[in-house]
Amino acid sequence: MSEYKSTGIIRKEDLEIPSDERLEEGPVVIMECVENIPCDPCVAACSFDAVEMEEITDTPDVEYETCTGCGFCVTECPGLAIFVVDCSYSDENCKITIPYEYIPVPDEGDEVKALDREGNEVQKAVVTNVRQSGKTYAVTIEVDKENVWKVRGFEVEK
Amino acid sequence: MSERRIFEHPILDFDRGYEFYFDFEGKKIKAYEGETIASALYADGLRKFTESKKLERPRGFFCAIGKCSSCLMSVDGRPNIRTCVTLAEEGMEVERHGPKAEFPQTDVGRGGERKKEEIEIAVIGGGPAGLMASIVAARNGSEVHLFDEGDDLGGQLVKQTHQFFGSHQEDAGTRGIDIGKELLEEARDVGVEIHNGSKVLGYYPEKKITIESDGRLEIYDSQGIVYAGGAVENYLSFENNDLPGVYGAGGVQTLMNEEGIVPGEKVLMIGSGNVGLIVGYQLLQAGVNVVEIIEALPEIGGYQVHASKIRRAGVPIRASHTIKKAIGDEKVEGAVVQKIDENWNPVKGTEREVECDVICLAVGLSPDTGFLRQADCEMDYVPELGGFVPLRTEDMMTTQRGIYVAGDAAGIEEATVAALEGKIAGAAIYEELHEETEDTRRSKEEAKEGLDKMRKGPYGEVPKQGVKTCTVDEEVCG
Known part of the structure; x- marks a missing residue:
């Protein structure tokens, strides 16, 4: 039994991730979707045909060399399980794009609490971009590079 | 608050x-x-x-x-x-009059003369299954009457604020509330006669149904019926489980997503299937604190992506846990939870008090099949589908010729499956009363392919096995 089955928390080891070289090259998608569930909107969401799926219950197969990290799929995933990381941003910092469906919606430049996969605060982070698609937002925040695999959520301080 | x-x-x-x-x-x-x-x-x-x-x-x-x-x-x-x-x-x-109301002093009747009408097809239940069945039969030319006891049609879709899973072709990525509206509009466009606020009272041979609508009795004599009456929520036994504040997940969704009223301040969620996880997430979106989600099984029941989403928001999910009792006299003021071992026995010394004013039960659904039993449809107990379900053909006909079933009443699955089953039932009932058309043939084919796709993978395996055990050949039907 994988640990996430009893905890709901994905670990880096559970994921298929891009190579270190690809991560350094620029923004790329990280799909934290590891079960064989019947769902495929991410395939249609990609304008670059970087996501493949033979059966609807397959997990998404991402061609990382084709993925531009545009992040369009982030707001299209019903499971809110798609993130974009950009490790090429600077030497110390990286950017993470996170799907968001709560209120209030932050503005660019706001400081938010960056959270890990259990909702614990990891660090403070600055919002660098906010994109809306329907009622779902893709919010990009800037965090320390060492936290790139830790941070997967954020909280707007009220 | x-x-x-x-x-x-x-x-x-x-x-x-x-x-x-x-x-x-x-x-x-x-x-x-x-x-x-x-x-x-x-x-x-x-x-x-x-x-x-x-x-x-x-x-x-x-x-x-x-x-x-x-x-x-x-x-x-x-x-x-x-x-x-x-x-x-x-x-x-x-x-309030308590449990023993006095005989009314005023004139109670609001009805009028009873109404009696002959119709072609009666569809019972205006959720995704019933709407889809109505649309397919009506667009081929049938006269379809759709009955629903609610004011708003859409069934449980009207409470579903989340984007749907499933196939992109079948509306995945669209929110349930929007799918319901689209289906209803389509049903109106193809001429389905919609009877909202119409509660089905009973079945009488031969394919007669009685309806209560605004205090009036209506009798419809039909040639064919699609029953899509949905499901009822399961309950759980524990001390004080009848206190106000112990709610079904569906009740919480209605109050919160339809009426726009939060059920309380702090919610303890029982059950980590997709319903528990999704309603937990919707509570967070409405600004309500979900204190924890407990699950009796050693594993989370619902999809990992739903569980991860709610964990990111800081809500703990505790597997191998159960509720021992609710605390409070007039309403819920807390709960006692405890660990259970692999044999479902409580583990001594693990009892813990949880502060909450709402206990939300998301412990499964059972098919609502009273109508079908009344119509003498043969039933079978299929645990994989949530309880007693009618035997049915691949075309969703029950053992009573001319009576079809679709959606959760045929077995607990989800909305996309319900719509696909409705599509099959709508096409099949038209074929039975008229003839096969290009549209009915294609609708059935596409929907059956869709069902095969939806029932793949580890989560799809369970209903797939269940459906296999209650699917019969047409010869069995009366």
């Missing part, structure tokens, strides 16, 4: 009508146009709506869809009114 109405929500816009007041036991209660009496009272803070007959235990808001009888009150002198499905009106006089 002073204001229980939701005014700002990340997904929903609550379009409240004008504000007015009605009288409740001498107190002025604020309500908005379109709100039910029970919702307005709940928003005002009332928790005890009536009491039980024998032990006089408090009874409060529970199902929110007119099924549980926990909200019966007297309205303008008429007793036993289901306040959760009765709209509040300005100047109304509402009072």
Whole structure:
């Protein structure tokens, strides 16, 4: 039994991730979707045909060399399980794009609490971009590079 | 919490009508146009709506869809009114009468002469299955009457604020609330006659149904029936489980997503299937604190992506845990939870008090099949589909020729499956009464392919096995 089955928390080891070289090259998608569930909107969401799926219950197969990290799929995933990381941003910092469906919606430049996969605060982070698609937002925040695999959520301080 | 109405929500816009007041036991209660009496009272803070007959235990808001009888009150002198499905009106006089109402002094009837009509197809239930069946049969030329007891059609879709899973072709990525609206519009466009506020009372041979609508009895003599009556929520045994504040997940969704009223401040969620995880997430979106989700099994029941989403928000999910009792006299003021071992026995010394004012039960659903039993459809107990379900052909016909079934009444799955089954039933009933057309042939083919796709993978394997055991050849049908 994988640990996430009893905890709901994905670990880096559970994921298929891009190579270190690809991560350094620029923004790329990280799909934290590891079960064989019947769902495929991410395939249609990609304008670059970087996501493949033979059966609807397959997990998404991402061609990382084709993925531009545009992040369009982030707001299209019903499971809110798609993130974009950009490790090429600077030497110390990286950017993470996170799907968001709560209120209030932050503005660019706001400081938010960056959270890990259990909702614990990891660090403070600055919002660098906010994109809306329907009622779902893709919010990009800037965090320390060492936290790139830790941070997967954020909280707007009220 | 002073204001229980939701005014700002990340997904929903609550379009409240004008504000007015009605009288409740001498107190002025604020309500908005379109709100039910029970919702307005709940928003005002009332928790005890009536009491039980024998032990006089408090009874409060529970199902929110007119099924549980926990909200019966007297309205303008008429007793036993289901306040959760009765709209509040300005100047109304509402009072509690407990379990033993007196014979009314006023004229109770609102009906008139009974109505009797011959129709071609009766579809019962206006959720995704019933809507889709109606659309397919009507667009091929059938005269279709769709009956639903609610004011708004769409079934449980009207509460689903999340984007749907499934195939992109079958509306995945679209929110349930929007799918319901689209289907309803399509049904109107193809000429389906919609009877909302129409409760089906019973079945009589040969394919006659009786309906109660606004106090009037209606009798419809049909040539064919598609039954898509959905499901009922399961309950759980624990001490004090009848206290106001113990709610089904569906009731919570109705109150929160339809009526725009939060159920409380701190919610303990029981059950980590997709319903528990999704309603937990919707509570967070409405600004309610979900203190924890407990699950009796050693594994989380629902999809990992739903579980991860709610964990990211800081909500713990505790597997191998159960609820021992609810705390409180007149309403829920807390709960005691404990660990259980692999044999479902409580582990000593693990009891823990949880602070909460709502206990939300998301412990599964059972097919609502009373109508089909009344129509003598052969049933079978299929645990993979949630309980007793009708035997059916691949075309969704029950063992009674001309009576079809679709959606959760045929077995507990989800909305996309319900719509696909409805598509098959709608096409098949048209074929039975008329002939095969290019559209009915294609609809059945596409929907069957869709069902095969949806029932793949580890989560699809369970209903797939279940469906196999209750699918029969057409020769079995009467």
